[in-house]
Every structure is written in structure tokens, then in C-alpha cells.
Amino acid sequence: TYTFSVNSEGGTRLWIDGERLLNMWVSWVPTEYAGLPVFLETGIHTLRLEYYHYSNGEQHLYWTSPEMDKQIIPAGPLQPPTKAxxxxxxxxxxxxxxxxxxxxxxxxxxxxxxxxxxxxxxxxxxxxxxxxxxxxxxxxxxxxxxxxxxxxxxxxxxxxxxxxxxxxxxxxxxxxxxxxxxDFLVIDDFEDYDIGNKEIWWFWKDGLGYGPHGDEPAYPGNGTGSAVGDENTPTYMEESIIHGGSKSMPVYFDNSVAAISEVDLALGGIDLTQNGGTTLKLFFHGDIGNAADPLYVTLNGGLPVIHEDPAAAQTNKWAEWNIPLQAFVDKGVDVTNVNSIAVGIGNKTSLQPGGTGTMYYDDIGVHP
Known part of the structure; x- marks a missing residue:
């Protein structure tokens, strides 16, 4: 049984045999982070360390076991990976x-x-x-x-x-x-988006749109004040403020002119009630500096279901939002044949100008 730790100035992530032990993607003074003990059989194992610079980007990788005092892993055991x-x-x-x-x-x-x-x-x-x-x-x-x-x-x-x-x-x-x-219907966990024709804006359509892409024609945008993605990260996704996995969807909103900002995803006519689904669940993270514009969700471009907290966009932590599918049925949506979902912020029913900010979304699914 080994315990791995990293003394890091900046962000650090550590995987052993493909299992993530550390996820401290933060900027800070030099700090040591330790993962949980892990049992390793005799043989070759894979180790992957990611980090980013904060000041000098210094990283020290340690290991310890009941039979061995903590030490920096020497160069000998670390070799280029021969295994996938x-x-x-x-x-x-x-x-x-x-x-x-x-x-x-x-x-x-x-x-x-x-x-x-x-x-x-x-x-x-x-x-x-x-x-x-x-x-x-x-x-x-x-x-x-x-x-x-x-x-x-x-x-x-x-x-x-x-x-x-x-x-x-x-x-x-x-x-x-x-x-x-x-054991529930996953709408999107945001883990598959990446560079190389998997950028999130090809799928979650925003207000900026895009030029011609392969066989797909140019898309002029959805007419709202949204901009999805973050061009400052390697995957164009949010990689620090995450609820599950290693990515979440960042959406910048500007409701000062367009009044609303939303991003929408095509779903292809899926039945949200399959396997007993009754509740649409999603997680969102706002910021105290965001404008207090209302959050909403629509299905099939219908009337919005609006979050009960008018200042939810200022929530500076991950919050769970559970929406009974009946709430969409009451607005005339056939939840057994859903072609699109949109998450948005702003006064969609009255189109009153609002403010600006950034929202993060993660782990959207339909639960029994």
C-alpha cells in the first residue's frame, strides 16, 4: 500500500493506473496534497501528473508505504509509459x-x-x-x-x-x-468535449455562433447574449470549478442588450421518462459578482421553468436544481419526445435587459 503526495505551487492532478488520486487545480502558495492510500501489486503501473504554473511551477512528487519513509520518487522507477x-x-x-x-x-x-x-x-x-x-x-x-x-x-x-x-x-x-x-438518464456530464472537432460550441449552441465547420454550414448564433467555452484552457472547458469528473460547462452571459443568454443542445427526440425518469436534475455554480438575473431551463424551445431563487446566479458554490418533469408537461412539452434542452439566464418571459457574469453547469440528467 502506497500513499502519493505532491508539494505544489500552482495546480496539480495525479492519476495512478488511470484512477485520479489528487485534483487540486488551484493557484496557491507551495502546499502539500496527499491522496488516499492505494494498493499496488508488484509490477508496472502508470503514473500521470499534470500541473500548471502559478509562480515558478515547482512540483515535488513523493511516495511512502508502511515499509518506506516518505521520499521524493527517484528517477529509477519513473520510466516512459510502456502500457496504455x-x-x-x-x-x-x-x-x-x-x-x-x-x-x-x-x-x-x-x-x-x-x-x-x-x-x-x-x-x-x-x-x-x-x-x-x-x-x-x-x-x-x-x-x-x-x-x-x-x-x-x-x-x-x-x-x-x-x-x-x-x-x-x-x-x-x-x-x-x-x-x-x-442508474439514471445522463443528458450531459461534459466529459467528452475537447479540442479536435469536439469543442463544446459545436454542440451547445450559443449567441456567438460559428463559421462553416466540415460539412456543417455556418451558424449565426441563437440571438442571445451567451458565449460558451473558455479559450484559456486546453480543452476549452472549465477545469477547476467542477462538480463531477474533470470538466464543467462555462457560459458567459451579457443580458445588457439581448436581455437573455442561453445555450441549447440537440437531443434527437429522446424519452425522458424511460426507466422511470421523473425529475430533471442539474448542477450550477455562479458567482457573487454575477448579475442577479433569473435562471431557467426549457425543453423543445417551450416556456421556461424558472429557478425559485431570483438571485441563484450569485450562488458561489455548486447547487443542485431538481425540476419535476411535470413542470414541463404543464407548459405543454411532450417529455417523451424531447429534441432540445436549453439552460439560460435572464427574463425570458418579459425580455427585460439585465446584467453580465459567468455561470457553470455540470451533470445534467433525468432521475427516477
Whole structure:
């Protein structure tokens, strides 16, 4: 059993075997952060450390165990990764949407990857290319696998082996990772958005719009004062103020001219009542400096459901908002055939000019 810690000046994140142990994405004076103890079997394990500069960006990585005093991890045990690493969803992640996309980083010597996937941990661990768990080979640079629509509230296991026919050490058997799907309908957990044609503004439409994109024509914007995304982060997502996972959706609003600011996502006619869904739940985070404009949600472009607290946008912490689906039904929405959802801020029913600020949204889903 080992305990890892980081003395950091600036933000730091630490993963061992794809499981995040530390997430302190803050600017501060040099501070030591320790993760929970983790059991490691004898062998090779993956370690990933992310950090950003605050002053001098100094980072000290330590480990300790019952048999070993705390010390900076020496260079010897730290080698370029030979195994696949950086799984997304992260190892042991919970409440994952039922149609996830699996992503990873290949090992340092891999020329391709072989992927194994299933609901039986031992079967995935022991599988080979003749096993039903084998899902195929993936070319270097295309590290992505779509397992299709999965069962609700079920744990799945996956393994990625690195392959290079020109290296005698090949293949490099990967660690068995796992994740558990949610027992509710996940609308968006905001974990999949990234650079490389996965930027959030292609999906959550805002007031700025965008130019022609691949086969998609230009979008002039939705006519509101919203701007989604943060171009100051590597993924264009909020990576510090998060409710779950490692990302949330930042939305800047300016209601001084447009009166309202909203972003909307196409849903494709889904039934929100499936598996007994009764309540739309989302999490939001505001700021005391925000204008006290009302928050609202719409489905299918219908009338808004407005938050009961008129100053909710000034809430300087994560707040849970539970909306009975009946509230949308009462406004004429067919919740068994929902084509879009919008989250917004402003006086949508009277279109009175308001103020400015930034909101953060995370973990939108429909619960029983």
C-alpha cells in the first residue's frame, strides 16, 4: 500500500493506473496534497501528473508505504509509459452515460492498440484475440472505441494492449480498467468535449455562433447574449470549478442588450421518462459578482421553468436544481419526445435587459 503526495505551487492532478488520486487545480502558495492510500501489486503501473504554473511551477512528487519513509520518487522507477494510460472514463468512474466513448493514450512504444471489453473482469483480464471480449485493433493516433449503448447501472471492464511487431517486448498487456454506468438518464456530464472537432460550441449552441465547420454550414448564433467555452484552457472547458469528473460547462452571459443568454443542445427526440425518469436534475455554480438575473431551463424551445431563487446566479458554490418533469408537461412539452434542452439566464418571459457574469453547469440528467 502506497500513499502519493505532491508539494505544489500552482495546480496539480495525479492519476495512478488511470484512477485520479489528487485534483487540486488551484493557484496557491507551495502546499502539500496527499491522496488516499492505494494498493499496488508488484509490477508496472502508470503514473500521470499534470500541473500548471502559478509562480515558478515547482512540483515535488513523493511516495511512502508502511515499509518506506516518505521520499521524493527517484528517477529509477519513473520510466516512459510502456502500457496504455490516461483512460477516459477514468478508472473506477461512476455514473457514466450509457453510450460512452472510450479513449486512452498509447504506450511509448506502441504502434497500434488491441482493445478488450466486457462485463466480466476476469474474462477481460485473460482475453486474447480469439476471445469474444476482443473488439479489434486500433491504429496509432485513433485511440477511440464506441461500445454502443450499454446497460444501466452496470460495471464494465476494458483493457488496451500496446502492439509493435518490431519490438521484442510486444505486446504490452494493459491494466484492466473499469467504469459503472449511471442508474439514471445522463443528458450531459461534459466529459467528452475537447479540442479536435469536439469543442463544446459545436454542440451547445450559443449567441456567438460559428463559421462553416466540415460539412456543417455556418451558424449565426441563437440571438442571445451567451458565449460558451473558455479559450484559456486546453480543452476549452472549465477545469477547476467542477462538480463531477474533470470538466464543467462555462457560459458567459451579457443580458445588457439581448436581455437573455442561453445555450441549447440537440437531443434527437429522446424519452425522458424511460426507466422511470421523473425529475430533471442539474448542477450550477455562479458567482457573487454575477448579475442577479433569473435562471431557467426549457425543453423543445417551450416556456421556461424558472429557478425559485431570483438571485441563484450569485450562488458561489455548486447547487443542485431538481425540476419535476411535470413542470414541463404543464407548459405543454411532450417529455417523451424531447429534441432540445436549453439552460439560460435572464427574463425570458418579459425580455427585460439585465446584467453580465459567468455561470457553470455540470451533470445534467433525468432521475427516477
Amino acid at each position: 494510460n490516461g483512460p477516459n472514463p477514468s478508472n473506477n468512474a461512476k455514473d457514466i452515460k450509457q453510450a460512452p466513448l472510450l479513449k486512452w493514450a498509447p504506450g511509448d512504444k506502441a504502434a497500434s492498440s488491441q482493445l478488450y471489453f466486457g462485463a466480466d473482469e476476469e474474462a477481460v483480464k485473460n482475453a486474447d484475440a480469439a476471445s469474444p471480449e476482443f473488439k479489434g485493433s486500433i491504429e496509432l493516433g485513433a485511440e477511440l472505441f464506441d461500445p454502443g449503448t450499454l446497460e444501466w447501472n452496470t460495471t464494465y471492464y476494458w483493457r488496451v494492449d500496446g502492439v509493435n511487431d518490431l519490438d521484442a517486448g510486444s505486446p504490452w498487456a494493459g491494466i484492466v480498467w473499469s467504469f459503472t454506468t449511471a
